[in-house]
Amino acid sequence: MTADPPLVLDIDGTLTRPEGWGIDPRVFDPIREWDAPVVIATGKAFPYPVALCHFAGVPELVVAENGGVVYTGDDVFFTADREAAQAVAEEYRAAGYDLGWGREDTVNRWRETEIAVNLEQPVEPLREIAADYGLEVIDTGYAYHVKDADPNKGEGLEVIAEHVGFDLAEAVAVGDSINDVSTFEVAGRSFAVKNADEAAKRAADEVLEDVHADGTLSVLERVRGTREDT
Ligand SMILES: O=C(O)COP(=O)(O)O
Numbered sequence: 001m002t003a004d005p006p007l008v009l010d011i012d013g014t015l016t017r018p019e020g021w022g023i024d025p026r027v028f029d030p031i032r033e034w035d036a037p038v039v040i041a042t043g044k045a046f047p048y049p050v051a052l053c054h055f056a057g058v059p060e061l062v063v064a065e066n067g068g069v070v071y072t073g074d075d076v077f078f079t080a081d082r083e084a085a086q087a088v089a090e091e092y093r094a095a096g097y098d099l100g101w102g103r104e105d106t107v108n109r110w111r112e113t114e115i116a117v118n119l120e121q122p123v124e125p126l127r128e129i130a131a132d133y134g135l136e137v138i139d140t141g142y143a144y145h146v147k148d149a150d151p152n153k154g155e156g157l158e159v160i161a162e163h164v165g166f167d168l169a170e171a172v173a174v175g176d177s178i179n180d181v182s183t184f185e186v187a188g189r190s191f192a193v194k195n196a197d198e199a200a201k202r203a204a205d206e207v208l209e210d211v212h213a214d215g216t217l218s219v220l221e222r223v224r225g226t227r228e229d230t
């Protein structure tokens with residue numbers, strides 16, 4: 001007997017439409033029908049991947065905020081807090097800059113452990129202020145994230161695998177950016193979509209020929225049913 005391997009999916013750049021924005025609706029059915037755990041591992045704020053699982057109709061297995069928040073379906077773990085990143089955001093604003101998400105800022109509104117800044121905002125002053133607080137700034141291609149260097153998606157994934165009881169060596173990960181490198185390091189097989197950044201491409205076992213959801217769907221097709229079910 002064979003079964004599906006556990007899946008680890010990034011959102012932005014990976015489940016997105018070919019033009020780069022919005023979830024490609026073709027990913028919903030394969031995710032829903034997958035007969036093994038599907039972990040959503042993202043830099044987005046906690047509610048976004050929870051909502052994605054909810055609307056896809058799959059259990060909520062979530063690494064959010066680049067590993068700052070981990071949800072096993074039973075327990076939530078916070079591996080960082082927002083305080084220092086918030087202080088960086090306030091200094092950045094006091095220096096005349098803006099986070100770039102508008103007045104109500106739904107990008108950061110429910111974010112618990114880091115701060116995201118719009119890519120159109122100047123990054124150098126942000127990096128300088130973040131360094132003063134001992135934080136790093138990473139560019140996912142969708143936002144700058146001001147974060148603690150410690151937590152990452154890969155460690156969050158390990159927590160979920162242990163809790164749910166699957167073998168990470170059997171897991172298949174797909175991603176597109178530097179925040180997926182730690183995932184690629186702990187998952188047995190890793191794929192970077194064609195639109196991935198250099199860090200993700202270097203870390204992946206294989207770089208796909210297709211961009212965004214087209215790349216991811218090609219992986220799902222290939223790996224479906226490839227796990228030996230003992
Ligand atoms: O939040 C981001 O900047 C990117 O999100 P992702 O990790 O799902 O690609």
Ligand SMILES: [Mg+2]
Nearest residue numbers: 010012013176
């Ligand atoms: Mg991404």
